[in-house]
Amino acid sequence: MAILTIRHYPDPVLQQVAQQIPEIDETIKTLAQNMVETMYAAPGVGLAAPQVGISQRLIVLDCSPKGESAQLIIAVNPEIVSREGEQFEEEGCLSVPEYYCPVHRAQRVSVRFLDLQGLTVEMEAEGFQAVAFQHEIDHLDDLLFVDRLSSLKKSMFRKKYIKIMQQQEQQL
Numbered sequence: 001m002a003i004l005t006i007r008h009y010p011d012p013v014l015q016q017v018a019q020q021i022p023e024i025d026e027t028i029k030t031l032a033q034n035m036v037e038t039m040y041a042a043p044g045v046g047l048a049a050p051q052v053g054i055s056q057r058l059i060v061l062d063c064s065p066k067g068e069s070a071q072l073i074i075a076v077n078p079e080i081v082s083r084e085g086e087q088f089e090e091e092g093c094l095s096v097p098e099y100y101c102p103v104h105r106a107q108r109v110s111v112r113f114l115d116l117q118g119l120t121v122e123m124e125a126e127g128f129q130a131v132a133f134q135h136e137i138d139h140l141d142d143l144l145f146v147d148r149l150s151s152l153k154k155s156m157f158r159k160k161y162i163k164i165m166q167q168q169e170q171q172l
């Protein structure tokens with residue numbers, strides 16, 4: 001297993017629609033394992049393949065609270081089948097370092113995906129896990145959480161993010 005390099009906004013791979021995965025072969029299984037390791041090492045609660053430079057429809061997430069046993073989900077070609085309710089909770093993203101902002105999301109979602117055995121899984125998620133599914137699936141559709149902000153907030157984000165990036169460069 002290997003820890004992969006996480007791409008940061010405005011890397012173009014984050015702004016591409018990811019490809020459907022036609023077959024779950026060893027390459028995909030290895031990628032999934034490496035993404036899991038990269039997510040836990042970050043640490044983060046979710047990761048989508050475009051964030052490690054691979055424009056394919058694969059996400060991993062684990063929203064279990066700290067200290068509780070892992071609830072790892074590996075989802076191939078995930079889709080949101082239905083959504084219900086609203087929530088407005090603060091989000092962050094491993095591809096947008098040090099920036100956090102509340103985003104409007106559905107409170108509950110039904111999702112469908114393939115597991116690594118190629119079996120179809122349908123499940124319901126709510127609250128924080130529903131946010132994670134929506135956030136990660138957005139990555140497959142070229143959207144970052146900051147793309148869901150109002151245009152005013154998005155321009156504020158851009159200014160602040162340029163400063164964050166400049167500070168990081170000075171630290172290197």
Ligand code: NI
Binds near residue numbers: 135
């Ligand atoms: Ni993200």
